[in-house]
Amino acid sequence: MYKIARYLLGPAFILFGAMLPLALPEAGELSLRVVDTVAPDFTARGITLILPEDGSADLRIAELNMQQRSLRNVSIRCASFTLSTASAGCHGGNLAQLPGMILEFDYRFGTGSWQVSAQLHNVAAKQLATLLPTAMPLPTQGELSGTLRINGDASGVSALDADVQIADAGFSDASGLHAAEKLRGTIKLSAARKVALWTWQGNIAWQSGELFWQPLYLRGGHQVSASGSFDGALLKVEQAKVDLPEAGHVQFAALWDMKQSALAECTAHGSNLGLEKLFADYAKPFLEKGALADSSLYGHADVDWQYRDGATQSLHLTLRDAGIADMDRRFALLGVNSEIDWQADAARTANIAFAGGTLLGVPLGSGQWAVQMRGMEFSVAQGVLPVLDGQLELRDFKLHREEVAWYWQFAASLSRISMEQFSQAAGWPKMLGTLAGSIPKVSYDGHEINVDGVLLFNVFDGTVAATQLKLADPFGRAPRLSGNLNMRELDLDLLTRTFSFGNMQGRIDVDVNNLELQDWQPARFDARLSSSAGKYPRKISQKAVQNISALGGAGAAAAIQRSYMRFFENFGYDRIGWSCALRNSVCAMGGVDNGNGGAYAIVKGGGIPAITVMGYNRTVSWSELITRLKRVTQNNVQAVVK
Amino acid sequence: MNAMIKLFVAVVALTVALNVFAAADLEVNTPGVSAIKQSMQARHAQLAAHYGSGAVGLTSDGLIALRDAGAVPLAQRQAVNALVAAENNDRNALYAEISNANGHPEWQAEIRSTFAQRWVQRAQPGWWVQSGGAWKQK
Amino acid sequence: MKRIRIVVPLTALALSACVTINIYFPAAAAEKAADKIIDEVWQTQQDKPAAKEAK
Numbered sequence: 001m002y003k004i005a006r007y008l009l010g011p012a013f014i015l016f017g018a019m020l021p022l023a024l025p026e027a028g029e030l031s032l033r034v035v036d037t038v039a040p041d042f043t044a045r046g047i048t049l050i051l052p053e054d055g056s057a058d059l060r061i062a063e064l065n066m067q068q069r070s071l072r073n074v075s076i077r078c079a080s081f082t083l084s085t086a087s088a089g090c091h092g093g094n095l096a097q098l099p100g101m102i103l104e105f106d107y108r109f110g111t112g113s114w115q116v117s118a119q120l121h122n123v124a125a126k127q128l129a130t131l132l133p134t135a136m137p138l139p140t141q142g143e144l145s146g147t148l149r150i151n152g153d154a155s156g157v158s159a160l161d162a163d164v165q166i167a168d169a170g171f172s173d174a175s176g177l178h179a180a181e182k183l184r185g186t187i188k189l190s191a192a193r194k195v196a197l198w199t200w201q202g203n204i205a206w207q208s209g210e211l212f213w214q215p216l217y218l219r220g221g222h223q224v225s226a227s228g229s230f231d232g233a234l235l236k237v238e239q240a241k242v243d244l245p246e247a248g249h250v251q252f253a254a255l256w257d258m259k260q261s262a263l264a265e266c267t268a269h270g271s272n273l274g275l276e277k278l279f280a281d282y283a284k285p286f287l288e289k290g291a292l293a294d295s296s297l298y299g300h301a302d303v304d305w306q307y308r309d310g311a312t313q314s315l316h317l318t319l320r321d322a323g324i325a326d327m328d329r330r331f332a333l334l335g336v337n338s339e340i341d342w343q344a345d346a347a348r349t350a351n352i353a354f355a356g357g358t359l360l361g362v363p364l365g366s367g368q369w370a371v372q373m374r375g376m377e378f379s380v381a382q383g384v385l386p387v388l389d390g391q392l393e394l395r396d397f398k399l400h401r402e403e404v405a406w407y408w409q410f411a412a413s414l415s416r417i418s419m420e421q422f423s424q425a426a427g428w429p430k431m432l433g434t435l436a437g438s439i440p441k442v443s444y445d446g447h448e449i450n451v452d453g454v455l456l457f458n459v460f461d462g463t464v465a466a467t468q469l470k471l472a473d474p475f476g477r478a479p480r481l482s483g484n485l486n487m488r489e490l491d492l493d494l495l496t497r498t499f500s501f502g503n504m505q506g507r508i509d510v511d512v513n514n515l516e517l518q519d520w521q522p523a524r525f526d527a528r529l530s531s532s533a534g535k536y537p538r539k540i541s542q543k544a545v546q547n548i549s550a551l552g553g554a555g556a557a558a559a560i561q562r563s564y565m566r567f568f569e570n571f572g573y574d575r576i577g578w579s580c581a582l583r584n585s586v587c588a589m590g591g592v593d594n595g596n597g598g599a600y601a602i603v604k605g606g607g608i609p610a611i612t613v614m615g616y617n618r619t620v621s622w623s624e625l626i627t628r629l630k631r632v633t634q635n636n637v638q639a640v641v642k
Numbered sequence: 643m644n645a646m647i648k649l650f651v652a653v654v655a656l657t658v659a660l661n662v663f664a665a666a667d668l669e670v671n672t673p674g675v676s677a678i679k680q681s682m683q684a685r686h687a688q689l690a691a692h693y694g695s696g697a698v699g700l701t702s703d704g705l706i707a708l709r710d711a712g713a714v715p716l717a718q719r720q721a722v723n724a725l726v727a728a729e730n731n732d733r734n735a736l737y738a739e740i741s742n743a744n745g746h747p748e749w750q751a752e753i754r755s756t757f758a759q760r761w762v763q764r765a766q767p768g769w770w771v772q773s774g775g776a777w778k779q780k
Numbered sequence: 781m782k783r784i785r786i787v788v789p790l791t792a793l794a795l796s797a798c799v800t801i802n803i804y805f806p807a808a809a810a811e812k813a814a815d816k817i818i819d820e821v822w823q824t825q826q827d828k829p830a831a832k833e834a835k
Contacts, residue, residue, distance in 0.1 A: 176711025176719070212716040215723065285720055478674045478739075518673035585671070668806060668813040675817075682821045690822075740813070752805045753814075760814040764824070 029053065057081030057090060071130065076103065086110060098127050112154035120144050125169050137178045142169025146186075159192045169209075183209035184220065201227035215285035221245030233259055247281070248273040266307040272300050275322055291326060291475060298323035298334065315342045323357075333357040335366070340373075347374045362387060362425040376401040388425065390417035390436070405446030412439040419459060423498075429633075431498045433460050433491075448472045451483075460498075462490035462507070481517040485510070489532045499633045502543030507532035508576060522622065528579040530592070539570045540603060540611065547632045548602055548613050551625070572607025578615075585622045591615055672743040678736045685729055692722055699770035699777055704737065704758035705730045709770055709777055733757075 034047035046062025061074040079092030086109060093103030100123040107114045125139035132138060146164035150157060164187050172179035184207045191200035208220035226240035235256040242250045252268035279297040287293035299322030306313045317340040325332035335355025341348050350371045357364040365386025372379045380397040397410040416434045423431040440453030451469035458464075469483035487510040496504045509532050515525040531538070577592030591600030591614075603613040689706070692698040697713040698706055706729055714722050737757065741750040762771045770777050818824070 172712065175708075176714075177723075179711075179716060179719075181716055210716045212719050215720045217717055217720050478677050478735075519677040521673040521676075523673055668809045670813045670817060679817060679820055683823065686821055686823070736817070746805075749805055749810075752807075753810055756807065756810040757814045757818075760811060760818055764815070764818055764822070 051081060051083075055080050055082075066131070069131065069133065071097070078103075097130065098123055100124070113152070115149065115151045117147065117149040120146050120148070120164065122167075125166075125171075137171040137173040137180075139169060139171045141181075142183065143167045144169070157193065159190075161190045163188050177214040178212070180211040181209060183211070185209075196231060198230040199228075200230065201225075216282070217285070218281065219245070233257070234264070244278065244282070246274055247278040262310075263307065266305070268303065268305045270301075270303045272320075273303060275299050275301055291331075294327045295324055296327070298325070299336070311344060313344050316340070317342070329358060330360055331358065333364075342373055344375055347372065349373070359387075360426055362422060365391075387414070388417050388421045390415040402446075407443075407445055409441060409443035410439075411441050413437070414439070414457075429498050429500075431459070432494045433458075435459055437464075444474070449474050460490040460494045463488050478519040479517075481515070481520070483515055485512040485515060487511070489534075496544060501633055502545070502547050503539075503541040503570075504544045504576075505537050505539040506573075506576070507534070507536055522582055524582050526579075526581045528577075530577040531575045538573050538606065540573050540576075541570050542568065545571065545603070545611060545613060550632055551628050568609050571609050571611035572605070573603050573611065574606025575604045576602065577604070578602050580625075582622055587620050587622050587625055589615060589618055589620060668740060669743050670740055672739065674739040675736065675743060678732050678739060682729065682732050682736070685725060685732070689725055689729060692725070693766070693769045696770050696779070697722060698726060699772060700761050700765055701772045702758055702762070702774075704754045704761060705733055707772070 030051040032049040032051070034049060036047070037044045043065045044061050044063070046060075048058075048060045050058040050060070052058075057078040059076040059078070062072065064071040064074050075096040076090075077094045077096075078090035079094075080090075082089045082091075087107060088109070089104075089106040091104050093105070095101055095103060100121045102119040102121070103116070104118075105114065105116045122143040122145055125142040125144055128144075129138040129140075144164055144166055146162070148164070149159075149161040151159040166183055166185050166187065169183040170179070170181045186205050187202070188204075189200065189202040191198050203225040204223065206220050206222045210220070211218045221243075222245060223243040224240065226237050228235065228237040228239075230236065235258055237252070237254045237256070240252050240254070242252070244250065248270055250268060250270040250273070252266060254263060254267075255265040256262075257264045275297040276299075284293060300320045301322060302316075302318040302320075304314075304316035306315075317338070319336050319338045319340070322336040323332065323334035324336075325334070333354055334357055336352065337354075338350055338352040340350040340352075342350075350373060351368060352371055353366070353368040355366050367384055367386060369380050369383040372381070377398070377400040379399070380394060383394040383397065385392040385394060391414075393413050393415070395411045395413075397408070399406065399408040401407070414435065414437045416436045419431045419433045419435050422435055423429060435457060437455065437457035439451070439455055442449060442451050444450075449471040451466070453467075455466040455469060456463065457466075465486045465488075467484045467486070470481070472480040472482075487508075489507045490510065492504040492506045492508055495508075496502060508529055510527070510529045512525050512527045516523045575592050577590075579590040580587040582588075589600075591602045592604045594600065598618065599614045599616050600618075601612055602615050603611060605612040689698060692714065693700075695713045696710050697708065699709040701707050706726055708723060708726050711719055711722070737750050737754045738747075740753050741747050762773070765771050765780050767780050769780050771780055772778075
């Protein structure tokens with residue numbers, strides 16, 4: 001990419017231009033004026049060579065232009081200069097601009113072959129900045145030591161050798177997005193050309209320091225050794241070995257198309273790679289923000305990867321105790337062992353065994369799934385995922401990729417899971433009963449998750465049916481959920497015990513239609529709660545009456561029948577009814593029936609002793625209602641009537 | 643009688659004026675806007691230091707940009723890049739959400755430019771803001 | 781009384797006329813809304829009373 005070699009070669013050519021003796025010798029000194037040298041890559045003007053009698057030489061160039069760089073008054077002093085009919089040579093050369101570098105060069109007139117070499121002794125890297133093109137990151141600090149040697153003949157450079165030690169070096173480009181600090185290490189490179197084909201081998205041992213090459217941030221401890229060839233169009237890496245700190249060794253061979261700046265072919269192999277470091281350091285920075293970018297990988301893997309014709313041809317993965325978990329541990333799958341032999345154009349089956357995991361805090365058990373793979377189509381005919389004391393049975397899971405988006409679908413059924421354990425694991429209030437249900441078909445088309453049919457669950461000894469469920473933009477900024485929830489014959493006893501609302505007995509039906517959640521906050525719904533049909537004991541405790549009254553706001557309801565209420569722990573009722581239509585953060589409420597005038601009955605009395613709870617407020621702000629509900633269920637409202 | 647009618651008209655006119663004012667208020671209390679706002683507020687705790695150091699500046703199109711990566715240690719540069727990208731995602735979403743929530747998606751450009759001016763005007767002294775393509779320190 | 785009857789349709793007219801104002805971008809309201817959001821995001825609201833107290 002950056003033609004460093006060409007710049008370093010520049011001064012070497014100049015000397016071999018035509019020399020015209022011009023100035024008169026002065027005290028045994030010979031001064032030669034050299035014609036201006038103009039080449040596509042550089043121009044040199046005002047060149048003089050001064051040869052004192054002591055065998056040394058001074059080469060001065062008034063103006064040197066190399067591509068966009070311009071240097072003035074370049075001066076090279078050779079401690080010993082030899083010039084004969086056969087050769088010209090400079091030994092112990094010093095460049096005023098680069099103290100610490102000793103230059104040697106040798107030119108054979110007969111063969112046209114030449115050699116330039118440089119010995120670096122703690123040369124300040126910063127001084128190289130003037131020789132390098134401004135487009136590349138420029139050295140800002142540090143020192144270089146070692147040797148550089150370039151051989152060539154009339155047809156150009158034929159061999160290049162470099163062995164450079166870098167100490168505390170740093171560089172940065174103008175934007176600061178490609179920068180390094182305190183680099184320490186060695187670079188060895190040797191390359192030789194035969195006609196048009198270069199063969200090369202190199203080794204970079206990076207001991208310490210830090211590098212930021214957007215978006216990668218790496219620390220020292222890396223080592224690369226590689227060899228290959230280059231024919232001007234294709235860069236071939238025949239054998240390369242990379243040591244990645246804490247991740248392992250990767251061997252690869254590759255073919256890089258220089259003209260298209262693209263990978264043409266690659267095979268890579270790594271044994272027992274540490275997935276955690278490998279993913280965190282080398283893959284995560286490239287991922288867009290999303291579920292995977294917030295995750296960590298664990299365990300070890302053997303990888304064999306073949307890439308050709310712009311696509312992965314095969315990937316052989318052996319996972320050993322591998323795992324994935326998101327940052328907040330909402331989702332984790334651990335102890336994954338599998339031998340996956342994926343082929344782009346052949347069907348394969350992979351058996352994936354996992355030891356366990358968590359989903360929203362709920363522990364998952366171990367299992368083994370057979371995954372059918374056919375190119376970018378993956379399917380699981382049947383898989384069992386143990387959840388607490390029950391299990392989720394997955395059917396017809398299909399995952400496929402079309403262009404850039406992933407599509408998936410599945411059906412599932414959930415066998416009886418203890419609600420008590422489930423609610424505790426999920427961090428919800430302790431609920432009683434069992435959770436069971438069936439999920440007919442869930443599909444994702446790249447934009448929306450749709451549930452076809454009726455999602456059915458058994459909770460609180462009743463049923464919950466969810467229909468027309470749709471989750472738009474599920475992985476985006478503000479997911480929108482819409483659907484209808486219809487609950488039948490929920491046991492009020494279980495329900496009120498769960499939410500410490502004060503005991504109520506009976507059964508209720510709850511309908512939440514036209515539900516719309518934005519970013520999981522209710523934006524609209526039409527909710528209606530009413531006593532189920534049928535015969536069953538109907539009782540409401542004093543505390544529950546208090547709490548329902550408190551929901552209606554302070555004052556009005558709190559005063560209801562205070563006088564005789566205190567004599568009884570429980571009351572009979574005939575019907576319970578309450579409705580709320582949420583629009584624009586305001587809930588429009590109603591009771592058992594529409595009531596008359598401003599008042600409506602929430603609990604309609606029946607039996608002995610009977611109680612009727614009336615509501616007077618027709619509208620309440622949603623946030624206010626939630627605050628009241630929280631206050632009530634957190635037991636902050638005590639039954640103070642006694 | 644005449645005076646009373648005048649008073650009545652004045653009161654009606656005043657109410658009408660108030661009504662117009664109320665109607666012209668922009669709705670910014672939707673769950674979408676709140677979610678974006680909360681996420682931006684949480685992020686600001688991290689971004690504030692970078693505004694102060696000059697690493698990040700406010701652009702004239704209502705977004706933010708990495709102005710001087712050199713002001714951030716190497717190890718944190720990608721994190722700052724990610725912060726800037728996430729903030730700009732939120733800001734774009736905010737402008738779109740406000741215009742959609744008010745039933746005028748075509749207002750998005752004007753809402754963006756209003757915000758752009760206000761962000762810049764309300765930036766703290768020492769922060770860098772873009773004006774006419776060049777960076778200026780407030 | 782007669783005059784008041786005239787006033788009422790006039791008011792209605794004025795009201796309906798005012799509705800058309802909404803088509804235009806409410807620049808002042810947008811600025812107010814922007815300031816409100818900026819206050820919350822930058823949490824500058826809390827700073828202001830504190831500054832006043834300091835004085």
